Amino acid sequence: MTECPTLTQFDAGEECGAQAGLFALLGRCLEAEIDERLLTALRGELREPLAEAGVDSACLDGDIDRVLGDAAVEFAALFVVPGAASPYASTFQTGALFQEPADRVARWYADNGFAFRNAHSGEFPDHVGTMLAFVGKLYEVEATALAESRVEAAREVRERRGRFVVEELGSWAPGWCRVAAAVAEHPFYRQVLALTERVLWEELSNLVSARRLRELSAANARGPARMPLNPDYRKASGL
Amino acid sequence: MTKHFNVSRRGFLKLGGTTAAIAGAVGGSRLHAMEQKLGGEDFSPVTGKPRQAVPYTCMVCNIEDGGIAYVEDGRVVKLEGNPDHPGNRGKLCAKGNSGFQHVYDPDRIMTPLMRAGARGEGKWKRISYDEATSILATKLREVIQRSEKAGDPAIRNEIVFKWGRNRTGGAVHRFMHAMGSNAMVNHTNICESSKKVGLEPSWGPDIESVDYTNTKYVLNFGSNVMETAYFHNPNAQRLVDGMVANKAKLVTFDPRLSNTAGRSDEWFAPFPGTDGAIALAMAQVIMTEKLYDDAFIRNWTNVTPERLIAHLAPYTPEFAEKESGIAARDIRRIAREFATTKPAATFSYRGPCKHVYGSYQEAAIHMLNVITGNVEKRGGYCLPRGMGWPQPEPKPPAGKVPSVLAAPPLYPLASHAVSTHMPYMIMKGDAKVSVYMHYYDNPAYAYPSSHVWIDLLKNEKLLPFVVSFSCYMSETTELADLIIPDVTYLERHDPESMPSDLRPWLGIRQPVIKPLGNTQEFRETLIQVAHKIDSDGTLGVKKYFAFKNSEEWMRAHFDNIPGLKEDGGYDYLKKNGVWPKYGKVDPETAKIVDKNGNEVQPEFGLYLKELSATDMAGAEVKPDGTIVKNGKTIGCQVNGRNHVGFGTPSARIELYKESYKKYGFNPLPVYKRLPSRDKKADELVLTTYKVNVHTQSRTASLKYLAELYHKNPAWMNPKTAAAKGIADGDLIRVTSPLGYLVTKVHVTEGIHPDVVAVSTACGHSAYGRLAQLKHRDKDAEWALGGDPDITHNVWWDDKGVHPNPIVRLAVDPIGGSQGWYDTVVTVSKAQPGDKYGDVKVSVEQSMKDYEETLRYAYTGDIHRANHKEVDVDWDHLPKPQAGAGH
């Protein structure tokens, strides 16, 4: 039975739509280099809302080729070239590319009607940008359900989205954003990464208890553990 | 204790003892010793389901052992040896076991990259394989069209291809020849080239394969066969079989106590570069004491015992003692033991041959086997056995003009090139380069005076366009303009065969998983580039690459090989990895046995095979017995029988090498004292070595191996250290004429007092986070990649110091080998301000070394001064020309 949309549902639907757009944008910025179309949007209709969110796109003004070139170099340095901040859940969780987290995430996509197809070699389903885009897609589905007054369907997709954010992104993605932002040289990426981190925390704080949030915060803050050096080991290793 | 039945303990035992004695009559229980599983199957520990088993050929190092990859959910989860492989018989070494980490390394290059900033600045743009191959095709086509327009085929040699490890089975040659270029340069002169050039003119292609399993005595000169060396894993197994099961004696000559030296019955530490003197003295003892095989020398060599006795007269054990420091009485004793223990064999590797005049040293060691008649005997010193495969038709012809880089005119005998000279030749204007491609090659790290390569690679005038096919950001790849990453060896097709066993085999490398993340194998890249260069076929390139894909290319190699074809051709290899299947590995003896449990024996005495009547039809027997047909030697007649003989012009073993004499070198094995032998008392000879868990440069990023070995303090003898006031663990400065490095010292009895030894594989300035320990001291940056193994489990903060920058260029004028162990250094305590890892070297000084080493080449003044004994018209030696003699 189709219910008439209430005002709250309408607001929620609109908010979901906005969230879908936000996650889609963040996902797009992290998943691939900026192209001319995206640049036009970033310099145009997105300039003001981005500025309000803390991203000053003025750093993308100037000669198009130069701007796109500089951004592409920074993108490669940050996310592609060896030594970069590997944007994959598998790397973060297992220390190797394309491991079980990639399968898990791909299953999430499939269960929700999406398939991963890479545009460049060396891309995997557990890319943080793709995962953010997926959150955006779930928001979109929720927004559509709400617009069509399919309340149960909306609730169900909301619940799934929440689980995905907490289980697949919650323990590492905000921390990854912080580390990547810290080494980003291009102000646009620095700001977008900082924004992504804020958005993820915001999302998480709506989804989990204060205690769980503290746990996630600790997981994301992980610094390198130092194993104590045993001077006797020098001999034991034959050297 | 309660008695339950009326039998005393004594009676009880008696019953047991009697039963045991007649066990056969009583009959067996259902229980039997569990048969050891030799592999071939594996199961998921979680689900218990069998894992998919895909055979492949290992390529972490160059031994090319057979492996089985276990794949679960599309992922390689484990590697193990292929039990059907005759070489490694089901076992992989530590490197081979770790190889799958290459595939999933987060620091692997997964996409083509185009340089964006200055060369080496580290600024890249991601591009697609399609874009990358188009860019390369455009660059190559420009050179081809320029050459066409000018009507000058020499221009094609501006396309240069350099490799360190090329296991493509002819793909690179096909590609370069299709371009019309001969400018292909391998890495062999930093490896074993003088060993080959010491041997090949004497008995035909390639190096010895010792039948360790059945031998009684092995004389090992400078080979660390139990840890590294050529055919490390198969040879180590066979050597252990021989030492344990056959009670063979192993005697090792090595200035350093390697793990092979340590497991030898006797270890001698000679002064570096004097193995030849020892071998010649042993030969002198064997000849003068009449312990030689008279018939073999007379029938199967091109010298007589009398001639050898005269030639060897100066090389007394006392002479060798003076040169090597090894007591004359030991040299005599070992010589007698070697000559009187049958069968016996020598094995040698880098120790003797990686010196100036390394070819002579190798030839001297080889001679010991010849004069004692141990060649091609069971348990002896055998010819290598490999198998070939045909190249698909049509085959491109070689380029029209020889390349000076591939065949340097001053080194006509160096049939395995002189790759170390390449940067110097380019810098001096001897060769022009337009497109420089490199594959599995890291000279900016792995070559002597590696800083010279860095200098060249940074020079955009001399190398206008540099392409790397590496999937690792090595010290060399980071200086490229374009990177078109290959996949790892577990995702690629290659044909394979290596003489790693006395039973020859053919094998393949095949993708055990699909190339990760849609990366592209090198072979596909070559096909694409060839098609793009010549899209309409008018340049005559495309027709040589009419393969739909790599698998079709492989089938063209394998589907028509007699024997294999009947067994199923390429499909047989896909299923089994290696052909033929000689038998099954016996789980108790590890021998390959047939259905009846008998060991499958290799064939021996290959040179004795008789020529058939068909072979002899139209052949001529020359007065010296050489059998010639259509202008080619096909064998030799001995005692009235027509044998295939050896792969030389006389079909006999040519201990006397006319080819050497032509260029003023001594045709017989001799010893030439090296400048390092005349070092000052407080100086040391710097030697380098490989360790058992690493290759030269490619494995430092593998986690298992990096944890096992990551730092390389300099080995120094306690006496030497004490004389210099140096204590174990001290920071030291090692200074050569090129500059210095600062490292730590490991004081040990296991090194010659005149030697300081530093291993390779450490001290990377590139090759990924782990190899470099980049930012190990800065927490945030260290955590950057997010890899928890790196951030949490790297307990070491010492990546070692690489010795190559201070190693001087010096090559053997005969075989072209780099004299890795000829650099004289001083070692002192570090100076104030010195930091661990400091390296300071001079390119100018290295350029002087190049000039100096040319003086040893056959046109040089030092060559003439060092070869006064050679009876040749010194004023009319052949004129240098590219490709002469190669």
Ligand code: SF4
């Ligand atoms: S020796 Fe080790 S690394 Fe080399 S091919 Fe054999 S198993 Fe592989």
